Amino acid sequence: MNNSHSDVxxxxxxxxxxxGAFHALRDVSFEVKAGEIVGFLGPNGAGKTTxxxxxxxxxxxxSGRVLIRGIDIAKHxxxxxxxxxxxxxxxxxxxxxxxxxxxxxxxxxxGVPGHELTDHVRGKMSFCGLLGVGHRLIGRLSKGYRQRVGxxxxxxxxxxxxxxxxxxxxxxxxxxxxxxxxxxxxxQNRAVILSTxxxxxxxxxxxxxxxxxxxxxxxxxxxxxxxxxLKDREAIHLRLKDRRDxxxxxxxxxxxxxxxxxxxxxxxxGETFISFETSPEEDxxxxxxxxxxxxxxxxxxxxxxxxxxxxxxxxxLKDGKLGRRF
Amino acid sequence: xxxxxxxxxxxxxSCFHSWLGVMMSVLVLLVSGVFFVILVLNYAKISxxxxxxxxxxxxxxxxxxxxxxxxxxxxxxxxxxLVPILTMRSFAExxxxxxxxxxxxxxxxxxxxxxxKQLGIVWFFEILLLPLLGYIVIYRWIGGEIDWGPVLxxxxxFWLLGNAYLAAGVFISSLTKSPxxxxxxxxxLLLVFWIFDWVEGISSGVWAHIFTELSPLxxxxxxxxxxxxxxxxxxxxxFFFYFLxxxxxxxxxxxxxx
Ligand SMILES: Nc1ncnc2c1ncn2[C@@H]1O[C@H](COP(=O)(O)OP(=O)(O)O)[C@@H](O)[C@H]1O
Ligand SMILES: [Mg+2]
Numbered sequence: 328m329n330n331s332h333s334d335v336x337x338x339x340x341x342x343x344x345x346x347g348a349f350h351a352l353r354d355v356s357f358e359v360k361a362g363e364i365v366g367f368l369g370p371n372g373a374g375k376t377t378x379x380x381x382x383x384x385x386x387x388x389x390s391g392r393v394l395i396r397g398i399d400i401a402k403h404x405x406x407x408x409x410x411x412x413x414x415x416x417x418x419x420x421x422x423x424x425x426x427x428x429x430x431x432x433x434x435x436x437x438g439v440p441g442h443e444l445t446d447h448v449r450g451k452m453s454f455c456g457l458l459g460v461g462h463r464l465i466g467r468l469s470k471g472y473r474q475r476v477g478x479x480x481x482x483x484x485x486x487x488x489x490x491x492x493x494x495x496x497x498x499x500x501x502x503x504x505x506x507x508x509x510x511x512x513x514x515q516n517r518a519v520i521l522s523t524x525x526x527x528x529x530x531x532x533x534x535x536x537x538x539x540x541x542x543x544x545x546x547x548x549x550x551x552x553x554x555x556x557l558k559d560r561e562a563i564h565l566r567l568k569d570r571r572d573x574x575x576x577x578x579x580x581x582x583x584x585x586x587x588x589x590x591x592x593x594x595x596x597g598e599t600f601i602s603f604e605t606s607p608e609e610d611x612x613x614x615x616x617x618x619x620x621x622x623x624x625x626x627x628x629x630x631x632x633x634x635x636x637x638x639x640x641x642x643x644l645k646d647g648k649l650g651r652r653f
Numbered sequence: 654x655x656x657x658x659x660x661x662x663x664x665x666x667s668c669f670h671s672w673l674g675v676m677m678s679v680l681v682l683l684v685s686g687v688f689f690v691i692l693v694l695n696y697a698k699i700s701x702x703x704x705x706x707x708x709x710x711x712x713x714x715x716x717x718x719x720x721x722x723x724x725x726x727x728x729x730x731x732x733x734x735l736v737p738i739l740t741m742r743s744f745a746e747x748x749x750x751x752x753x754x755x756x757x758x759x760x761x762x763x764x765x766x767x768x769x770k771q772l773g774i775v776w777f778f779e780i781l782l783l784p785l786l787g788y789i790v791i792y793r794w795i796g797g798e799i800d801w802g803p804v805l806x807x808x809x810x811f812w813l814l815g816n817a818y819l820a821a822g823v824f825i826s827s828l829t830k831s832p833x834x835x836x837x838x839x840x841x842l843l844l845v846f847w848i849f850d851w852v853e854g855i856s857s858g859v860w861a862h863i864f865t866e867l868s869p870l871x872x873x874x875x876x877x878x879x880x881x882x883x884x885x886x887x888x889x890x891x892f893f894f895y896f897l898x899x900x901x902x903x904x905x906x907x908x909x910x911x
Pocket of ligand 1: 370372599
């Protein structure tokens with residue numbers, strides 16, 4: 328292991344994965360350091376689960392290399408997996424086992440020594456709030472508790488790399504909050520990757536975000552970086568009374584400097600909505616109002632709006648490129 | 654080794670947790686009991702009046718051979734139904750529930766997983782065998798004379814045959830996500846092996862010889878008549894480990910068409 332990079336716990340080097348002819352991941356490279364909680368953000372089918380399965384050693388990539396704490400998982404799977412905790416997307420556990428029985432089983436498989444086993448399992452159960460349900464059958468637990476059991480099994484043997492695939496999907500708001508708190512506490516000295524298709528989750532939980540779609544990383548940055556990008560972008564929304572003015576208006580706006588991502592959506596009752604992005608330095612609204620009035624366009628509403636993470640994400644999904652934002 | 658035992662123990666107790674475990678134990682006891690009683694009664698009937706059955710001199714019949722030899726042949730049919738049900742869940746269920754996926758992320762070798770599963774099922778099978786030893790006690794109690802060699806060899810043969818079949822069943826289970834398909838597949842495979850044994854009777858020459866060599870029942874029969882042949886031991890050992898190896902390969906191919 329290279330000492331100067333010893334705090335890099337996960338490293339993807341040009342990783343691609345094909346299912347048959349289908350490219351699920353294309354040339355993905357990134358690093359995750361200790362203490363980071365990285366969020367994989369992307370719609371269903373983006374390739375998040377595929378990337379996580381590759382990290383967890385479930386299957387190898389078609390090409391490229393994955394290093395866990397500097398250990399190539401393809402060459403030394405046994406050694407690399409010792410540092411790993413994985414919570415799968417569908418937490419599938421043995422329904423006819425008791426919680427404590429199951430966790431002891433996992434601890435043994437992960438190589439927790441016999442004399443530490445009882446204390447170790449107890450510690451994880453207490454951390455995940457499972458002490459009260461130790462002797463219940465897993466199949467009889469609520470979804471929220473099953474998720475905690477899933478988290479507890481991932482934490483067995485204290486892995487330094489945690490992979491959590493959609494840890495909060497399907498939980499109610501209280502449970503989501505609890506799981507988030509647990510994950511936050513875990514992120515202190517580990518490398519955590521979690522995937523989600525819920526945007527707010529990323530901003531509340533993650534120190535860094537990777538936006539993924541169609542097997543590629545579209546954008547990557549800390550939440551702070553993303554926020555600063557957001558600050559210098561804003562959107563302007565226009566409403567036209569008469570949709571026959573639409574083409575004319577689009578032409579005028581298209582010729583205007585500083586207008587980006589021009590969009591047009593038809594609305595009910597013949598009204599048209601137009602929106603575009605611009606920088607907040609220069610307020611284009613007076614200019615547009617004046618121009619449209621001169622040209623006789625039936626402008627009835629003009630509105631300015633800060634771009635949210637969601638807007639950026641949707642924009643990225645649409646044109647699939649980063650633009651100059653990142 | 655500790656990990657293999659952990660998996661084996663889990664597999665073993667999951668056999669017990671299910672209603673299947675209880676049903677199987679009852680079934681094995683019931684069926685073997687019926688076979689045993691019928692054989693003993695038959696023997697008693699013949700020994701009362703050997704001439705009626707075309708036997709001039711009854712002392713020519715070996716008591717142990719008559720009862721236990723036939724007993725072991727008969728209960729081997731039971732394996733045809735028992736093995737598919739014991740093995741159907743082993744891998745199929747874990748593949749369906751995606752619990753196997755999680756197991757692959759633990760620091761375990763594929764061999765440890767396969768060996769653990771196989772061992773757990775073998776343990777459960779051995780527990781089912783225990784009551785069969787009771788028939789020796791009953792036999793002695795009703796005044797039978799025992800020839801220990803053939804009886805013990807019979808048990809050994811049954812154990813070997815059972816293990817071989819179980820390995821085949823676990824392999825079939827590793828091919829599918831559905832326990833039902835696994836059970837049907839295993840049953841069909843065992844049926845094919847069973848049919849091997851008939852070929853010997855209806856054909857002759859090289860083919861008869863080949864099928865006899867391949868037939869598990871032909872090798873098993875030697876044990877039931879009190880013959881211990883190294884060839885038979887090697888055969889069952891090879892059978893068992895070959896299917897274990899196939900299971901291992903089938904688990905490894907999760908890497909799919911990458
Ligand atoms: N085993 C598989 N065989 C074939 N295609 C698959 C397989 N697993 C996933 N895919 C495809 O790969 C793409 C990425 O899937 P996945 O990684 O599960 O996405 P996500 O987790 O982001 O929703 C999807 O289009 C999915 O249909
Ligand atoms: Mg997924």
